[in-house]
Amino acid sequence: MSGHAIVVGGGIGGLAAALALHRIGWQATVLERAAELGEIGAGMSQAPNALRALAALGIEEQARAAGVPTHASANMRTPDGRYLQQARTDDPTALLAFHRADLHRVLLEAVPAGWIRTDAEVTAVRQDADGVTVGFAGGELRANLVIAADGIRSTVRQQLWPDAPSPRFLGRTAWLGIAELAGLPGSITLGPGGYFLIHPVGRGRAYWAYVTTVEAPGIRYEREKAEVARRIGTWHQPIPSLIEATPEQAVIHIDIRDLDPLPTYVRGRVALLGDAAHAMSPDRGQGAGQSLEDAVVLAAALAGEPAVEAALRRYDADRRPRTQATAKGARADGRRTTSSAAYRAMTTMIRLMPAPLWRKGIAADGNATWRWRPPRLPSPATRC
Numbered sequence: 001m002s003g004h005a006i007v008v009g010g011g012i013g014g015l016a017a018a019l020a021l022h023r024i025g026w027q028a029t030v031l032e033r034a035a036e037l038g039e040i041g042a043g044m045s046q047a048p049n050a051l052r053a054l055a056a057l058g059i060e061e062q063a064r065a066a067g068v069p070t071h072a073s074a075n076m077r078t079p080d081g082r083y084l085q086q087a088r089t090d091d092p093t094a095l096l097a098f099h100r101a102d103l104h105r106v107l108l109e110a111v112p113a114g115w116i117r118t119d120a121e122v123t124a125v126r127q128d129a130d131g132v133t134v135g136f137a138g139g140e141l142r143a144n145l146v147i148a149a150d151g152i153r154s155t156v157r158q159q160l161w162p163d164a165p166s167p168r169f170l171g172r173t174a175w176l177g178i179a180e181l182a183g184l185p186g187s188i189t190l191g192p193g194g195y196f197l198i199h200p201v202g203r204g205r206a207y208w209a210y211v212t213t214v215e216a217p218g219i220r221y222e223r224e225k226a227e228v229a230r231r232i233g234t235w236h237q238p239i240p241s242l243i244e245a246t247p248e249q250a251v252i253h254i255d256i257r258d259l260d261p262l263p264t265y266v267r268g269r270v271a272l273l274g275d276a277a278h279a280m281s282p283d284r285g286q287g288a289g290q291s292l293e294d295a296v297v298l299a300a301a302l303a304g305e306p307a308v309e310a311a312l313r314r315y316d317a318d319r320r321p322r323t324q325a326t327a328k329g330a331r332a333d334g335r336r337t338t339s340s341a342a343y344r345a346m347t348t349m350i351r352l353m354p355a356p357l358w359r360k361g362i363a364a365d366g367n368a369t370w371r372w373r374p375p376r377l378p379s380p381a382t383r384c
């Protein structure tokens with residue numbers, strides 16, 4: 001089966017969906033509300049499951065060239081600098097870290113030129129037995145299928161899933177930044193009530209994030225950089241230097257929200273994908289990775305089923321259990337790693353774990369989330 005799809009949103013999920021459609025011989029139009037395409041934000045890591053999805057999309061090599069191996073989950077530290085677990089310099093690592101814009105660019109370069117329309121905010125989606133009509137700033141378009149990858153506050157979800165609850169504030173907040181500091185290996189420092197993450201992201205830059213608890217969303221500071229430095233206080237180097245090296249205007253402060261599980265990701269010829277379907281707490285580093293998986297599974301279903309509705313049902317049945325379990329796990333991880341009450345038990349457990357066992361857990365097939373394998377997409381060369 002082939003056809004024409006409209007993808008709403010040109011973030012990592014939307015571009016992955018467009019590329020996956022291209023791989024199976026569909027046409028697509030990506031409608032992005034921003035005037036320019038790009039990723040705002042700082043860095044991220046991609047785990048083996050996401051890297052396999054990138055391989056299925058045909059861009060593994062480009063992604064590996066843009067990413068940087070990070071030992072973040074191997075170097076676990078406490079605020080005084082002690083190691084609870086420590087990577088050896090020759091250890092392999094299963095995680096790749098990216099500046100967000102770099103991963104986004106890899107996807108963008110693989111999507112056919114001319115498929116993307118910016119300044120195209122989608123405001124309405126109507127479907128009938130034969131297709132879907134999308135109203136956007138700039139006109140109307142009709143297609144066989146709509147993939148809504150328009151993020152955690154998805155307009156399409158609000159229209160077609162009117163009963164779905166709004167994103168849930170999780171009682172956590174995060175400061176993020178990119179600093180010019182070369183040679184950092186990646187680490188996570190666990191403090192009572194919060195953690196500090198570092199990833200190298202290439203070209204002499206490091207990404208950092210400090211995640212902690214907060215009573216209410218929306219609390220902001222005149223000088224965010226000074227605030228995060230104050231909270232970190234005397235934590236070990238290079239944390240204070242990283243914050244210091246980050247330009248004030250480059251410090252991002254966001255509150256953490258996720259979505260309660262939806263009963264379905266599909267309504268007729270419309271499918272939710274990425275954060276629009278399953279926005280999750282960032283504590284497992286899986287949100288964008290799951291959107292890459294979504295894209296591959298959706299394309300495989302379209303390639304394998306005779307009708308759009310059947311393909312979308314297959315996509316829904318495949319993706320909902322996995323993404324919702326991942327979101328549930330991420331929510332629990334975030335609660336635990338920012339809990340003052342659980343701090344002593346958590347750090348003792350990590351310190352006492354034999355190093356080989358810890359390494360096994362963070363190897364490429366070390367946990368159920370990372371073990372995922374993509375379905376096979378018909379290769380562009382063999383497609384008829």
Ligand SMILES: Cc1cc2nc3c(=O)[nH]c(=O)nc-3n(C[C@H](O)[C@H](O)[C@H](O)COP(=O)(O)OP(=O)(O)OC[C@H]3O[C@@H](n4cnc5c(N)ncnc54)[C@H](O)[C@@H]3O)c2cc1C
Nearest residue numbers: 009011012013033044045122151274275282285287288289
């Ligand atoms: C602090 C933090 C750290 C994270 N770290 C990681 C990590 O390490 N690894 C990982 O895999 N994930 C991570 N994530 C999650 C990841 O950022 C998201 O899951 C991912 O970016 C979602 O991509 P998306 O394309 O679904 O949505 P988005 O990135 O939100 O993109 C949606 C796009 O749709 C556009 N849009 C919105 N509404 C409309 C409309 N009506 N019409 C047209 N266009 C529209 C927007 O402009 C945007 O371009 C993290 C998240 C946070 C908050």
